Amino acid sequence: MVTVHKAMELMGSRFDITVVASSEDVGLINIDEAAAEIERIEALISSWNPDSETSFINQNAGIKPVKVSQELFSLIERAVQVSQLTDGAFDITYASLDNIWKFDGTMKEMPSADVVKSSISKVGYRHIVLDAKQQTVYLAKKGMKISFGAIGKGYAADKAKELLVSKQVVGGIINAAGDLTTWGTKANGEKWLIGIANPLSAERIFSWLPVVESSVATSGNYEKHFFHEGVKYSHIIDPRSGYPTSGVNSVTVFAKTAEMCDALATAIYILGKDEGLELISQLGGIEVVLIDSENKVYQSSGILLEKTP
Template identity: 55%
Template sequence: MKKLIILGLLFCVNYTALAQGTYKRVLKLMGSRFDITVIATNSIEANTYIDTAVSEISRIEKLISSWDKNSQTSEINRNAGIKPVTVDKELFDLIKRAIQISKLTEGAFDISYASMDRIWKFDGSMTEMPSEDRIKKSVEKVGYKNIILNEDNYSIYLKHKGMKIGFGAIGKGYAADKAKELLKKIGVEGGIINASGDMNTWGKQRSGKDWQIGIKNPLNKNKVFALLPIYESAVVTSGNYEKFVVLNKKRFSHIIDPRTGYPSSGIVSVSVFSVSAELADALATSIFVMGIDVGLDFINQLQNIECIIVDDTGKVFYSKNINIK
């Protein structure tokens, strides 16, 4: 679950003109809320721009959806342990980048998490911990090293039967990046693609000022603790403050470590700032799994990437180069 508060842009139920030359539409895509904001000379032009973004996001959903039996992703999963599947270069490259992030995070991020047995429930029905054996068994088919790529024919092979890949932790960020890329290409001078908290921006507001975001502490929602200008960059905020379970007096997140099968704990919100929403999306999930100390140390070693972490007591942690107003 991802939430982001964009200061100055009020959510609405349908198409709204927010200011002269600034237009926004709120709709449901990829099973989530999307807020698409563009700078345009009039509503007709804005509608054309936003329709273009919607078409691009829908195209990406058809490519990466594991729910659509006709998608290339579903074809890969159906043939796990059987044979490689040749896919479009776009999907091949996305999977290749995902594996690179898995290597970088030492498996804290892994698109083969979809192979995991669903033994944890976050709907209030769970009353006791699963056994250690059951938890260990739940991740037996997970492992990015068992995703075999063939650069010669753009084929993907999952080595073991029952393996699956999924893009739940990266797909909306990728869609935000691609929609931004296309709108810039056709001449839209500024805007925001906000895919349920996976947000990418370009250009400036009509006033000439940078877009700004305010980030709230999920345990104190009436107060904004960070106000940052965003220019030609992305920010992704991931939270577990609505999907968790308390067992043995310990709070467990719905974000599960794909290496161990245990839910993450100790963190309620992570915001990652990067040039790419796709990358920020993956890293936000990774930090939940890594924990505060390891996550901050990891981000501090990366170029042009920053993060803000809120722990389960409401304490806020910042990476070293964050500039908070």
């Protein structure tokens, strides 16, 4: 058996797909099949593609319910459940936020409270009306939008893994720009290892963890942030308040599915250390490593960290 790896641009991000196969040729065919599945998911959930089901839902916000495929309906249903679980810290209607925050170095002062209030007026998962019988999705407010930016890459990684497992691919790792999922082992029987980035430098690893039949996602403020009156604000906006989050540098979540990791990493980042760790303590089979703004490391009970020298 050999380990075959390929990096490619998918869903506007870098995807690294690694599989264990009988030969390099077979491995490359498997990887191409996984890439095709990821492209299929993108066509379904992209809010940039005007012809996608998601765009059709957005175009009809405040107008009428839209009948969608069972796959998209189920994804939105699960997204709403995560919103309920996290008290709205995770919310796919965050796409309705006006683009009032800039993290490119051009922003010099905070927007006014009125501007922020106006920005969040169309945000709120409670305004997503789902009809399971008719399989329709309705956004109750005009101008509302949904986007899968905080869950879509994780979902795509899960579906690609599901496809490869169904084709008897014995092991692999799919890394969707930091949202990754694994199964089996490396060709030599060793466990897959993932590194948790040092918040002071995304290029440096501060701990390695073996991952078996599991998924991982990290939310961090490595690249995009701005300072105001000495406080560092992340590019991750709290959809409930309309303000950027502060107090946390990175959150890494471990769970069975990349979709759940992806959604919870964002939510816990927004909830902050105390609420975030409390939430994870109530959920079975999910672990977290959180690094606060003072670079203190907190972890849930099931995590054993191996520090790098």
